Amino acid sequence: MNTVIRSYWLNLQKCGTNYSNNLTKRLLNSQNQKTSSSQSHEVYCMELGRKRDWEGYIASLLLPKSSRRSVFAIRAFNSELSQIGGSVSEVAIGHMRLHFWKQCLESVYDGKPPESPVALELHRAITAHNLSKIWMKRMIEAREDYIEGQGFKSIRELEDYADNTSTAQLCLTLQCLGIEDVNSDHVASHIGKAQGIITTIRSTPYHAARRKVQLPTEFFSKHLVSQEQIFRGSEEQNVRDLIYDLASQAHIHLQHARDIAIKIPRKAKIAFLNTASMDWYLERLRLGDFNVFHPHLQRRNDKLPFTVFCKFVLKKV
Known part of the structure; x- marks a missing residue:
């Protein structure tokens, strides 16, 4: 275990249950605390993951910097989809929201993402890593099959x-x-x-x-x-x-x-x-x-x- 990991482990022990929040703050305060819109989109996706999928959020924090932001975009996309079934009073509304994300995904892959933090971060991730469209389509279609509960x-x-x-x-x-x-x-x-x-x-x-x-x-x-x-x-x-x-x-x-x-x-x-x-x-x-x-x-x-x-x-x- 090298010095960096040893130091990281000691910090982890000191942070205790506040570890995830402290690490997030360090990540978001990096690069001289940028205030660009791109940075705010990144923060939005990370916060969405922390609030709705805390366990997945913790598992993603240790990913390499070159991948982490993109993975948070994917998790934010999944969080948006997973909330639809339990947040709508009518099945028709649920289908409409899933249809919106279908159209949004098409726009993202066409290089014309709508002005949405999740869509913009997805576009960045897809461009950076050439992500497969088929997996994202399946994430939407799977929810369509069970939207009625x-x-x-x-x-x-x-x-x-x-x-x-x-x-x-x-x-x-x-x-x-x-x-x-x-x-x-x-x-x-x-x-x-x-x-x-x-x-x-x-x-x-x-x-x-x-x-x-x-x-x-x-x-x-x-x-x-x-x-x-x-x-x-x-x-x-x-x-x-x-x-x-x-x-x-x-x-x-x-x-x-x-x-x-x-x-x-x-x-x-x-x-x-x-x-x-x-x-x-x-x-x-x-x-x-x-x-x-x-x-x-x-x-x-x-x-x-x-x-x-x-x-x-x-x-x-």
């Missing part, structure tokens, strides 16, 4: 959705890092699927309070669980068995990713620092005997910055 029928359907959302972000991150590697893409696919499954589990209490279910319905018949049990936050064994079964699928994907990760370039591993938050949640879920409604699962992991930094230093997936 219906859940997933099967684990395969959930994994396909995760491939078009979470995996898409990871593949775009790899492109920002300049990595073209088949094994890295396979790792991204498994981690993306695991993230999609874990996100679905984590969101169960939120959706249950609104009398919605996102968990694959095939698991309900398998474990003889009714939707009403989910709505009332049941802690019964069959509900725990359902969550255990689903969490096991996520764990299997993470294990497959780590088996393949020994074949990928070392510099590619930094794209997968988000596994730190997944490991934490799965372990907390296990300690709570797979009671997805336990209050300790609703708390934020304030030790995440430390865990992410350790993965960064050790080059682990």
